[in-house]
Amino acid sequence: ALLADTPVAWEQLGEKLAVPLGAEDRLELQLRDGRGEWVFDSLQRVTKVGAQVFVELELANPMRVMLELNSVVLSGELVPPPDTEGDAQPSRVDFPALDVVLGPSETRCLRLPVIPRREGLLRISGVSWRFQGQVLCRRPLFVRGRRLRATLEQRASASGVYSTDKRLELRVHSSTPNVRARLEDWPATGHGAMLLGEFRSCCLVVSASEVSGAASRLSLACSKPAFVVAAGGVEAVVASTARERGAGEVLFRNVPGPQGEAEVRLPLLLRADAVGSHAVRFCLLAEAEDRGGVNSSSSSSAGRQWVTLEARLHVSASLSCTARRSPSHREAGLTMVALYLENKSERVLNVTGIRSCSEGSKEVPLRVPKALDSVQLAASSEAPHSVEPGRQLHLLLTMPGDGGEFSGTRGAESEPGSGIVDLAVTAQRRLLMASRQGRLGQKESRSGGAEERRRNAERSFDLCVEWAEVRNEEGGSRSSSGEIYVFQVPRERGGAPPCPLELRLLAPDTAAALPAPPVPVTLSVQNVSATGDVSFYVVADAAQDFLWLGCERSGTIRLKPQASYKFHLQACFPTPGVFNLNRVRFFVVGVPPGPGAVPASHQAPLSFAFPFERLIHVHAEGEA
Numbered sequence: 001a002l003l004a005d006t007p008v009a010w011e012q013l014g015e016k017l018a019v020p021l022g023a024e025d026r027l028e029l030q031l032r033d034g035r036g037e038w039v040f041d042s043l044q045r046v047t048k049v050g051a052q053v054f055v056e057l058e059l060a061n062p063m064r065v066m067l068e069l070n071s072v073v074l075s076g077e078l079v080p081p082p083d084t085e086g087d088a089q090p091s092r093v094d095f096p097a098l099d100v101v102l103g104p105s106e107t108r109c110l111r112l113p114v115i116p117r118r119e120g121l122l123r124i125s126g127v128s129w130r131f132q133g134q135v136l137c138r139r140p141l142f143v144r145g146r147r148l149r150a151t152l153e154q155r156a157s158a159s160g161v162y163s164t165d166k167r168l169e170l171r172v173h174s175s176t177p178n179v180r181a182r183l184e185d186w187p188a189t190g191h192g193a194m195l196l197g198e199f200r201s202c203c204l205v206v207s208a209s210e211v212s213g214a215a216s217r218l219s220l221a222c223s224k225p226a227f228v229v230a231a232g233g234v235e236a237v238v239a240s241t242a243r244e245r246g247a248g249e250v251l252f253r254n255v256p257g258p259q260g261e262a263e264v265r266l267p268l269l270l271r272a273d274a275v276g277s278h279a280v281r282f283c284l285l286a287e288a289e290d291r292g293g294v295n296s297s298s299s300s301s302a303g304r305q306w307v308t309l310e311a312r313l314h315v316s317a318s319l320s321c322t323a324r325r326s327p328s329h330r331e332a333g334l335t336m337v338a339l340y341l342e343n344k345s346e347r348v349l350n351v352t353g354i355r356s357c358s359e360g361s362k363e364v365p366l367r368v369p370k371a372l373d374s375v376q377l378a379a380s381s382e383a384p385h386s387v388e389p390g391r392q393l394h395l396l397l398t399m400p401g402d403g404g405e406f407s408g409t410r411g412a413e414s415e416p417g418s419g420i421v422d423l424a425v426t427a428q429r430r431l432l433m434a435s436r437q438g439r440l441g442q443k444e445s446r447s448g449g450a451e452e453r454r455r456n457a458e459r460s461f462d463l464c465v466e467w468a469e470v471r472n473e474e475g476g477s478r479s480s481s482g483e484i485y486v487f488q489v490p491r492e493r494g495g496a497p498p499c500p501l502e503l504r505l506l507a508p509d510t511a512a513a514l515p516a517p518p519v520p521v522t523l524s525v526q527n528v529s530a531t532g533d534v535s536f537y538v539v540a541d542a543a544q545d546f547l548w549l550g551c552e553r554s555g556t557i558r559l560k561p562q563a564s565y566k567f568h569l570q571a572c573f574p575t576p577g578v579f580n581l582n583r584v585r586f587f588v589v590g591v592p593p594g595p596g597a598v599p600a601s602h603q604a605p606l607s608f609a610f611p612f613e614r615l616i617h618v619h620a621e622g623e624a
Contacts, residue, residue: 008223009033010308013283016221016249024301029283032308038146040167046302047116048176051209054111055124055141055168061102072129073097074112075138078172080120092118100129116172124168143167177215177286177305179258181206186311187270194272195318195345197467197482199428201231204266204282204309208258215257215305216289220266221249223281224273226434227313231269231427257286269427271482272315273435282309317344318482319351319387321465323489326396337489339395341465343387350384353466354397357432357485384468428483435485436462459530460488491528500529501536501559501588505614507581511573512621518549518570519616521581525567527559532592534559536605538567541583546618547572548583556589556602573618581614 010029015021027043047053055074061067078092094115102108116122126140145163148154154161185202187194194200206218222228230251251268258264288303319341326336343349387393463486470479506522527534536559540552549570557565571581587605591598600606 007279007281007310010281010283010306013221013223013249013281014285014306017219017253017283017285018304022301025304025306028301028306029308032306038163040143040165041145041163042166044121044166044169044171046171046173046176047122048178049116049119049172049174051115051178053114053116053122053170055114057110057112057127058107059100059102059110060107061105064104066104067102068132069100069102069129070131070133071097072100072110072112072127074114074124074141075126075128076114076122076124076168078116078118078120078122080118092116092120093122116170119172119174122170122172141168171302173302175288175303177257177288177303178209179206179215179218179284179286179305179307180209181282181284181307181309183282183309183311187313189312189314193314193316194270195347195349195469195480195482196272196275196315197318197484198272198480199482200270200480202268202270204268204284206258206264206266206284206286206307208260215286217254217287218252218257218264218266219250219254219285219287220252221283221285222251223249223283224278225249226273226431226438227271227278227280229269229427229430229434231267269431270313271428271431271435272313273431273438275315275317278313278315280311280313282311283307284309319349319465319467319484320344321463321484321486323463323486325489325491337397337463339397339463339465339486341387341393341395343389343391343393346389347469347471348389349387349467349469351387351393351395351465352384352468352481354395355464355466356461357464358461432464432483432485436487439487460490462487463489491530500527500592501534501586502526502528503584503586503610505581505584507571507614507616510617510619511571512623513573513576513618514621516621518572521569521571523567523569523584524564525557525559525586526564527561529592530561531594532561533590534588534592535590536586536588539585539587540569541585543579543583545577546574546579558590571616576618576620576623578615578617581616582610582612585609 010032011021011026014025014029018025024043024046027039028045031039031043059069073095075095076093080092094117096113096115098110098112100108100110112127114122114124124141126138128136128138130136143165145165148161148163182205183202184205185200187200187202204220208215228251252266255264255266284307286305286307322340324338326338339354341351385393385395465484465486466481467484468479468481502525504524504526506524507519511519523538525536525538535556537556538554540548542548542552549572550568552569554567559565571579573579585607586609587607588600589602589605591600591606598606
């Protein structure tokens, strides 16, 4: 089932575009949210000279015969401004008439137009019609305001005291912008639902209406910054506004408005950031040309036009991703990342690439160790992995460095550093930043803000899984692509070990038995904790099938966070065979303080061993 979310109020989007947001603009946006009838106590809406204004009426025929109403027309007056009271103007308002036929017991919603021809205050007072073309009928239009209960007299009044409702009053200005907006290439619902992480390109088209308005600049805000960002050739303009006021909801600011019949196309990049049914709201502010002065029209509601659009977006599941850090026990300075993918969609998806996307670092593709090229768990960017619906894919990738940045190349033959993507503020990067802020911002604000954000970056990293799909449809094939983000993958080993140490046992895979020289064995121990120092000593247990040469017990070692220590031994093999070199135990005498930490000391050390085998094949001297 698709989960629905609560849309952002239009008033909050308006505050992103108009600073400060005036009282009339605030009431206008609150009205579009349907917050109640009280807004008309003080709100007089604004329209442009020559623009059509519609009044919606509900007509009901209570009879069982057909009724014909001719010349249904509104009535009212336009009060001019005080400085033009004496001007001769025979017709200030046009009231076009309509003919209506109502069937037996029919109820119909009728939209009657009004066209003001001059500036002033337009008041709609009534409606008239001719019944069967002969009988003239009139009906006054009056909307009683809400009942006032603020004072004792108002509450005690038997008939009630009501406010003045101004919904049938409009202010007419010649400088008010008059534009229209529509969305192009927006994803369809139903079968055309987007998959999680999928990218789509769409466009917001702004055009001037038949009555041209002087819209000199446009600004656009969106309620879903993790879903929609500005794209195309305007990225350099919106790069700074995309991070304004923390939320990144401003997509465009002060873009030149449409001139004449030309259209302004605002390119957008859409990404499905969460599964469910979402209401994506766009708030467009069109402002008139600022001619200066104290009463400048662009700084008041008379010089502004608000255009609001709401589009539904349905997102279904695609790839489910889980990542964990796994150390390499065979190679020093190499850490593995185990990635588990499951295709929860009904389509075949191809995993085309995986890269790191940690905040404050460069984006680098992860590579596959050469020793795992023959294993199907390895992720290679040269050939995408196809994942059938309902199937799982396990990927094993390398993260060189002792807790440092990712490094690697996309292909085995690439030059070092050729896979590095510069951290330019592209549309995809802004989507990633907004998605990270939406997932982690609320948690960080509760736990310490920027300082907690820095600590999280030290303790974890982020991954981006790229996928693509090609499917055949009527009229040809259609391709799509997307990215799945995995945030805050812990740099420390999962689970609850006795202490945060990692062991890498470095030795050759093959060796010769006596009288060949002893085999050098190196124990590389790392403190993967980011909270404090760890003190320990190492003991090499005596083995019955081979001999340890050298000091079999180290001194007490104190490792700082992310620091490493190497302990050297030599192994002597009297006979051929296959032997396990992991015969060492660790005695921890000091662990970093924290919740759940087990106390340790020299008198009561914690003893443990790493549960893995490091096998070496020993052959007789002279044998291959």
